[in-house]
Amino acid sequence: MSDHSRTGPQPVAYLTRVQSFSASHRLHSVELSDEENKSVFGKCNNPNGHGHNYRAEVTVRGKINRATGMVINLTDLKSCIEEVIMGPLDHKNLDQDVPYFANVVSTTENLAVYIWDNLAKVLPVGELYEVKIYETDKNMVVYRGE
Numbered sequence: 317m318s319d320h321s322r323t324g325p326q327p328v329a330y331l332t333r334v335q336s337f338s339a340s341h342r343l344h345s346v347e348l349s350d351e352e353n354k355s356v357f358g359k360c361n362n363p364n365g366h367g368h369n370y371r372a373e374v375t376v377r378g379k380i381n382r383a384t385g386m387v388i389n390l391t392d393l394k395s396c397i398e399e400v401i402m403g404p405l406d407h408k409n410l411d412q413d414v415p416y417f418a419n420v421v422s423t424t425e426n427l428a429v430y431i432w433d434n435l436a437k438v439l440p441v442g443e444l445y446e447v448k449i450y451e452t453d454k455n456m457v458v459y460r461g462e
């Protein structure tokens with residue numbers, strides 16, 4: 317049996333915070349012709365764009381600090397999520413308002429990478445383990461920094 321007392325090993329836990337946000341976008345690649353864009357992205361290439369109510373699940377992995385009982389203080393994780401997700405992305409047009417997506421297609425895959433890269437820069441403790449993004453109730457991407 318493992319010993320998680322004061323002198324035993326520090327157990328590792330995975331802490332997840334869920335955050336919803338709304339954004340619009342259009343799937344369009346600068347590397348493809350207009351015809352190719354229409355063919356690949358179909359209705360999602362409509363110049364008027366469309367919107368989603370996204371759901372992000374951010375998971376941090378780390379040892380449970382003996383003194384605090386925490387992997388990361390949820391207050392700090394919430395601040396990071398505000399800075400990386402809510403500020404830049406909520407109620408924004410991803411392609412027009414977020415410089416990263418000027419030349420990167422705003423798929424859920426790329427959105428997960430964007431969120432991962434920026435969260436990794438600001439997390440104070442623990443290690444970012446997983447970013448999960450639901451674009452719709454039916455479509456979800458998991459990114460683990462690989």
Ligand SMILES: Nc1nc2c(c(=O)[nH]1)N=C([C@H](O)[C@H](O)COP(=O)(O)OP(=O)(O)OP(=O)(O)O)CN2
Nearest residue numbers: 342343357360368422423424425451452453454455
């Ligand atoms: N690999 C990916 N493919 C597609 C993405 C994506 O992010 N990665 N995104 C889109 C569109 O942006 C859009 O989100 C798809 O919307 P829609 O087809 O309406 O969504 P649902 O599958 O949930 O709805 P249905 O009820 O099945 O129509 C397209 N492809």
Ligand SMILES: [Zn+2]
Nearest residue numbers: 341360366368
């Ligand atoms: Zn979409």
